[in-house]
Amino acid sequence: MLMIRGEKKQEKEEKEENYHFVERSYGSFTRSIRLPGEVQSDKIKAAYKDGILKVVLPKTEETRKKEIKIKVE
Numbered sequence: 001m002l003m004i005r006g007e008k009k010q011e012k013e014e015k016e017e018n019y020h021f022v023e024r025s026y027g028s029f030t031r032s033i034r035l036p037g038e039v040q041s042d043k044i045k046a047a048y049k050d051g052i053l054k055v056v057l058p059k060t061e062e063t064r065k066k067e068i069k070i071k072v073e
Contacts, residue, residue, distance in 0.1 A: 002033040002044070002055070038062075 007028045014021040035041065038060050045056045 002035050002057075004031045004033070004053070005029070 008026065010025045012023045035057065039057045040060055043058045047054045
């Protein structure tokens with residue numbers, strides 16, 4: 001099971017001659033993803049850059065070698 005947790009914070013502020021407006025929102029989240037048995041769980045890598053989360057799930061050697069032949073008529 002891959003579990004991803006995060007927190008979102010956002011603040012918006014506007015200042016004009018006749019008013020001053022401030023809006024804040026906060027929240028946390030959790031996502032759980034069931035991993036297939038063919039994943040090397042000890043070699044999972046993750047990177048977060050520019051608002052994008054990249055998760056790399058390497059397959060086991062047995063899965064990579066597996067071939068499926070399809071007969072085309």
